[in-house]
Amino acid sequence: MGRDLQLRSATREDLEWIHELRHRVYARELGQHAPNSIGRLRDGLDGDNVYLVAARGTDRIGFISLTPPWLKRYALEKYLSHEELPLLADDDLFEVRLLTVEPRWRASAAAPLLMYAALRWIASRGGRRVVAMGRTELLDMYLAAGLRPVGHTVRSGALTFEVLTGSVTELTRLTTHRHSTTVERLRTQVDWRLDAPFAARPDGCEHGGASFTAIGTDFSSLHRRHRVLAADVLDAWFPPAPGVRAALADDPEWAARTSPPTGAEGLLAEIARVRALPVGTLVPGAGSSDLIFRAFGQWLTPQSRVLLLDPGYGEYAHVTERVIGCRVDRLRLRREDGWRMDPEQLSAAVEDGRYDLVVVVNPNNPTGRHAPADELRSVIATAPTRTRWWIDEAYLGYVDMGESLADLAATDPRVVVCSSLSKMYALSGMRAAYLVAEAATATELRRRTPPWSVSLPAQLAAVAALRDPAYYKGCWLRTHALRRQLATDLAGLDEAVTVEEAVANWLTVTLPADGPSAAQLVQECRRRDVHLRDLSPMSSEYQGRTVRIAVRDTAENERIVAAFRAALDSLRPGPAPLVPMSGDVSVC
Structure with a gap:
């Protein structure tokens, strides 16, 4: 596999191929489902599931499906009740399913790459646990990845599946330590187009302050501090007393x-x-x-x-x-x-x-x-x-x-x-x-x-x-006025976004479900040297759609609004191509 190996979220064009490949594999090849005349397999989760696709050039290699917890339903519920499998009631559970690779690519790294991509996508959305059905004949592959059986076996058509689960933290730690060489090799081979960082930081904890990376952590380009607007950390907008x-x-x-x-x-x-x-x-x-x-x-x-x-x-x-x-x-x-x-x-x-x-x-x-x-x-x-x-x-x-x-x-x-x-x-x-x-x-x-x-x-x-309590009291009061104006200006950009004011020096903006992700918006704003905070990794409750913005002074707030507007405009026609992301998504 060369640098033309691509990993991306599925497009509308990909979905037709996904449905056709599912029919070829699960109906004709494996006998899980009966073949049908249209040569396509779909299910009730297709409209809401997330599909990640591996491709090489114009050839699609394979895909994997993810079901996030905010859908409030899982494919596994067709086979097991919440009483039988209590983890289905977890708030942070993501279901991973339908790992499928084209026959001629099954000896390649496509399957491990898709599994790794699924883990990174889930972590970037605040997921803490995954559940999956793994075909029994492929069980060793899932065990090597760190998944563990929960004690339930599911029969579907001619296939038998083992129900597996794992902690996102433990799976990430295992991948980082046991498979670090493979991950680094893939980093050089893959055109990573997901809105999730390719790798987690070694310590597993991301703080705000990616803006300082843009300035330069070696302090050799501190002049950039005048260009980079740091609204991704909650530092005060006012000077000390x-x-x-x-x-x-x-x-x-x-x-x-x-x-x-x-x-x-x-x-x-x-x-x-x-x-x-x-x-x-x-x-x-x-x-x-x-x-x-x-x-x-x-x-x-x-x-x-x-x-x-x-x-x-x-x-x-x-x-x-x-x-x-x-x-x-x-x-x-x-x-x-x-x-x-x-x-x-x-x-x-x-x-x-x-x-x-x-x-x-x-x-x-x-x-x-x-x-x-x-x-x-x-x-x-x-x-x-x-x-x-x-x-x-x-x-x-x-x-x-x-x-x-x-x-x-x-x-x-x-x-x-x-x-x-x-x-x-x-x-x-x-x-x-x-x-x-x-x-x-x-x-x-x-x-x-x-x-x-x-x-x-x-x-x-x-x-x-x-x-000097009087000085700071005045600054805190002024912060509330600045925050209210910033909230008003951001809400006026698009009626589909939801602006929620904090009681302190920040607010949050949530993007519509059919719009760009928070990670995409943050990335677009960074192109304009405006740094916002993607809250997605902190909790699945944010559904990958919420950013936090620190209150700045009047001029900087106006710059935030302008960057936000430009980012929305650039992302509206469809997801803009993403610059490959490093391990700088914030969770702390």
């Missing part, structure tokens, strides 16, 4: 060469003053991720059970599932409910005490909804004593700091509040954060905190920021 700029400019040579206070004592004292908290309940960190890794690594083991919100900030899934290996469940938030977290549903989920840790991001990123503090207090009050609660308040300033649960965390050993100074105070580059915990918990975490964990420039900047 005047006092912050003065503190950083006063003696930068001294600040660069001087070791900071070992435990950020002055910063903790300032936080204690501003938040009216005992200093002994505070732990400093170089950003919230530092605190998440440090605390979770101490508290959790592979035997721990954790509950996360879904959709929710991807760092938590990464640390609990991929780094520590916990058993993770998800409380599903749904668009039709306005992404609201139902306190009764949360209470019911935790009442039996099965969870070692419950994570609540409030306001939630990426849904942009805020759960009232009184609701959360009530849920926690009635929850089992063995369950620890981690409340992430990184964006709470945009709502009301009076809604914080920090006072509860300072006295209740079950509750920890994490608060970043990055996004609310325009200090993302400084990396400063803190958590609030009951004194004994805080003491133990400080004992495990490396000395000088927060740099001297970061400590200087954070202290100065906390001393």
Whole structure:
């Protein structure tokens, strides 16, 4: 196979060939179905399924079919009920079926390539588990790919199928480690035209900030920062307070060469003053991720059970599932409910005490909804004593700091509040954060905190920021006005798109089901140096159609709207050819 080997989503022209090949293979060759006079095989899922096609030049080689969970039906339901196969009720289950290759290409890499493409497409849409029916005579191929039998065998016509399943995370890990040579060889051979990256990052966790890749992570082309519009991360659009700029400019040579206070004592004292908290309940960190890794690594083991919100900030899934290996469940938030977290549903989920840790991001990123503090207090009050609660308040300033649960965390050993100074105070580059915990918990975490964990420039900047609440309050209020105008302008571009405002410094835009995917739109905007965030990998609830956009200043927001309009126009006639994508889709 040469570079003319192509992997793409099926076109209308491909569908006729797919139906004809299915008839040739499953009716005439294998006897699963009776032959028919039209020489075509179709089924009730054809209009909604996703087909991926492998082709070489003008010759189509093979295809694979995917059924996403938002269709609310699977082909397997013709053979097994939900009682017999409970995983059919999973919110994130994708069905993989009908892997079919033209006879003369069956000795090639076409089948493994199609299986790999299916895995990458599913991961790019937030899938966490797959289910498939594998012909028994090909079982070794499916087992080698990492799929495992669930204990059900299905008979259809002359064929027998084994029902198989696998975790997307585990299948990706297996592919990355066991088949890395094959994957790299295919990368050089395949014209990859899917709107999913060819490969996942080695650590399996994608953050926002692909915009910095466009600027240049080696810092040799920093002049590009004036051209690249970074709306894919939630950094503040406004500068830090005047006092912050003065503190950083006063003696930068001294600040660069001087070791900071070992435990950020002055910063903790300032936080204690501003938040009216005992200093002994505070732990400093170089950003919230530092605190998440440090605390979770101490508290959790592979035997721990954790509950996360879904959709929710991807760092938590990464640390609990991929780094520590916990058993993770998800409380599903749904668009039709306005992404609201139902306190009764949360209470019911935790009442039996099965969870070692419950994570609540409030306001939630990426849904942009805020759960009232009184609701959360009530849920926690009635929850089992063995369950620890981690409340992430990184964006709470945009709502009301009076809604914080920090006072509860300072006295209740079950509750920890994490608060970043990055996004609310325009200090993302400084990396400063803190958590609030009951004194004994805080003491133990400080004992495990490396000395000088927060740099001297970061400590200087954070202290100065906390001393100017009026400045930041004005910035937060201005953010709401900018967000409302941006939402109005984006909604006016196309009545088929759905714009949802967050309570903080972002909004989301969902494209219609018959329009371009979020990945395609993001790619088109990047051509114009405007970087948006494709939310698809974070949750299957987004159905591959939702982008998140950070609020910027007036001029930059106008540029976002212009790029969005141009991207929609370029994609309307049909899916534009995609530049081969690398592993930069964001999930965290």
